[in-house]
Amino acid sequence: MDSVNGAVWVLVLPFALAAVALLAAAANAALDGRTRGVSTTSGWVAPLQESARLLRQQRRTLPGADSLLWRIGGAGLVVAAVLKVLVVPFGGFTFADLSVGLVWFNAMDVLLWALWWLLGWGANSAWSLVGGYRFLAQALSYELPLMFALTAPAIGAGSLRLLDIQDAQSGLWFVVWMPVAFLVFAASVVAFSSWGPFQTATGRDAAGGVIGELSGVDRLVVLAGRYMILVAGAAFSVPLFFGGGSGPWLPAGVWVVIKTLAVVALLLTVRRLFPTLRPERLAEVALVLIMPLVLVQVAVAAVIVVVNGGAL
Template sequence: MGEQVVEVHPLWAVVAGGLLLLLALAGAAVDGLAAGRAGGVRGGLGTPVWESARLLRQRRRTTVAADSLLWRIGGGGLVVVALLMVAVVPLGRWTIADLPVGLVWFNAMDVLVWALVWLLGWGANSAHSLVGGYRFLAQALSYELPLMFALVAPAVAAGSLRMGDVAAAQEGLWYVVWMPVAFVVFCLGVIAFSVWGPFSVAAGGDIAGGVLAELSGPDRLLVLAGRYALLAAGAAFAVPLFLGGGAGPVLPGWVWSLLKTVALLAVLVLVRGRLPAVRPERFAEVGWLILLPATLVQVLIVSIVMVGGN
């Protein structure tokens, strides 16, 4: 078995938040670099800096009869949810919260994103924002169930819902090798709840930006940071779930965890420029007719293997 996971002092949550922020900045830099190569305006590794400076100088937009409290909760909550997600992720042998139900905790935080994106759409009191909120809910209904079963497969193989146990159970063979369907569906779920790439129709240009339509200044910056933070949190969670945690030669476990997270985050970020947007009703067909049966078969195979092994 792998190293025993140890809980660190709660004050280390500040360090975890800093690491998540750095990962989000790295994701934004990779996105800016890709946009620059594709002919984007002022793209490059410095894009997060320029964009942050621009939005911090921009005046905060308001709309008539907006529910400002719910609107602000929806925007700021995305970063908070990302921080709560990484609280159960082991960094090598260290974790902030070694919960016995770490997998369920991640799934609960993922579902909380539903409410936050909806509040972004509802709170602005704008037709475009509201349509974007409805689009996200329609999309969420299609990805959530396959994502839940994708989380079940590693839990069945490890015989535990604790993230440290799941990572330790992959000694010698990472789950991504014999659970590729679950891994792909998990990554699609991460992209979807981050309102990213092919699943960013909730913020689509055809509805003037959807849930982002009325956001400007610091409010828009916070939401954009939340999207990158959710991508980073999902990539970090995939490391102990499918990529063996901190397992690797020579380097310490925490270094391997970070390297794997950065590599997967870069892939997730680059998806945006390489896949077209998927309409919610089209994704519903794929989610219910392809992804859900595929993940169920994956869980069945894992269960048979584990029963046979025992």
């Protein structure tokens, strides 16, 4: 019975994720619209207008483009986002109850290295290639801190299984005693989506970078995929740091969605408050400052677990 249920839900999942991504994009456009001085309504419909526009638009290719790898890179973002959400528990229910769910997430985010790079490589355009370089430079900075940040909840729960991690927070959410791990995780989500302050790979200053040569449905898939990754990352932070589906009155699944939206709102705010961090500046801070901080965070978590005999 449960497996039948799961099979139905798994068909709904990509569309639900896309819907939440659309909502995030709309909210972002509405905020930007307010800054520009256009009406908020026209901001909210902007992603729909963009989608319609891109669906009507011609696809294009360039001489010498490596079309196969290029298209794989584009479509892969959506796939990676959906695969990330597969292991997120909605209360007691999860699409894939892997004993190594945390590692699965990490594997998917390493996949993004390849996907963004292929997008930059496949176009056979100098600006796209530069965008690809930029993403890799940035990825070198965020990936190591991210991996250590991910170990903190695993230490807290003594398990790599997301249901265990979620249940270990029945007393106190991990975000309370692992704030550094959460901040690094949140920043990494923004970074692997190549968005907000970490958008150099797709930056305007590089004429769009890795997405600069895309048009039509190819561009739509990449832009949608980018927001889906962002939302998937936010959704993943819920079982890791915010107690999963725990909460009064409402069903656990609803709480997961509400908490996800709250994290997305946080990310949208952060985007407006910070300028772009250039990869070469980022490397210094990430490896000299953030890495030790994350290691201290992991050590503190480990000591607490040993002294307390389990999570707080």
